[in-house]
Amino acid sequence: MALTEHNNISIAQIIIYVPSLFIAVWLSYKHGFGRSAGWFYLIIFSLARILGASFQLATISDPKNLNLQVGAAILQTIGLSPLIMLQLGLLGRALGSIRKSTTSFVTEKRLRLVQVIALVGLILGIVGGSSSFSDTGVYTVADTSRAGTGLTIAAYVLLVLATVAVALQLSHIEPGEKRLVLAVGLSLPFILVRLAYSGESVFGNNPDFSPLTANMNIYLGMAVIMEMIVIVIVEAIGMTLHKLPANKNVPVATGYQQPWQQSEVDRDHEMGGYR
Incomplete structure (x- = not known):
């Protein structure tokens, strides 16, 4: 049997x-895993893509298996939220660098709120994808899918705003950490194209964007390749980052310095001149 596109x-x-x-x-x-939650979402995204592709290939030998079709479709449509949460994780690390010397409008609490919005969008996307397929395999967009995509769009807009706010304080970010903002900035246009594909598939009623009848050229160009570019950017820059010492994200704008930040003269002074 010949392989399809x-x-x-x-x-x-x-x-x-x-x-x-x-x-x-x-x-x-x-x-x-704890300090750099963004990398955890990278694991989730990679697993989703591997499993989704595996389910799709399994339909070659069992083309009438609706469970495989549904599983493949859901896994292929829920990748946006992990990508957005990945970018938020990278911004969180850059924010930790900023807060060592100054304050910022963007806070960890606000980034976590955006992550929650993206996570709820992910959950609604899974629920909506499961209910979009009838027993006969007919696909209709569920309201929960629309709600999930709407939340994902909102999370992306907030991600862009947070990126701009952090970029405006680039001078306060340590030289080795500035590449985090670069990674997010480079990724945003490709995520936007991927978001446009999802928006059209949910709100556009266009069969070329449907999980079952998608135009493979559009799917490849607007979804698959866009995601791959983002992953290459993030992982390439991630491999150049240095490991942060424990508790290095503690802000020092108040003047207090952690032991790893103090010079030998400072430590001698605190110890009364004795080592």
Whole structure:
């Protein structure tokens, strides 16, 4: 049986995202799962793409299996939220660098709020995707899918605003950490194209953007390649970042310095001249 264009795209996704998953795990291990939550979302995204492509390829031998079709469609449509949460994680690390010397309008609490919005959009997208398929395999967009996409759009807009606010304080970011803002800034246009694809598939009623009848050329250009570019940008810059010492994100605008920030003269002074 000859492979379809969709099958070929799925194979390419597995080839790309398997090494991407290993890099994501390595980055999470290097920078810390807790302190660098963005890398955790990179793992989730890579897994979603590998599983979604695997389900799609499994339909070759069982084309009438509706569960495989639904699983593949849902996994292929929920990638935006993890990408946005990944960018928010990177901004959070850059914000930690800013707050060592000054205050910022963007705060960790506000970034977490945007992450919650994106997460709720992800959950609604999964629920909506599950209810969009009838027992006969007919696809109709559910209201929960529209709500999830709407929240994802809102999260993206807030991500752009947060990126601009952080970029305006670029001079306060340590030289080695400025590339975080660069990674997010470079990723945003490609995420926007991917968001436009999702918006059209949910709100446009265009069969060329439907999970079952999608035009593969449009899907490849506006979704698959856009996501791959973002992952390459983030992982390439992530591998150049240094590991932060423990508690290095503690702000020091008040004048207090952590031991790792003090010079040997400062430590001698605090210890009364004795080591």
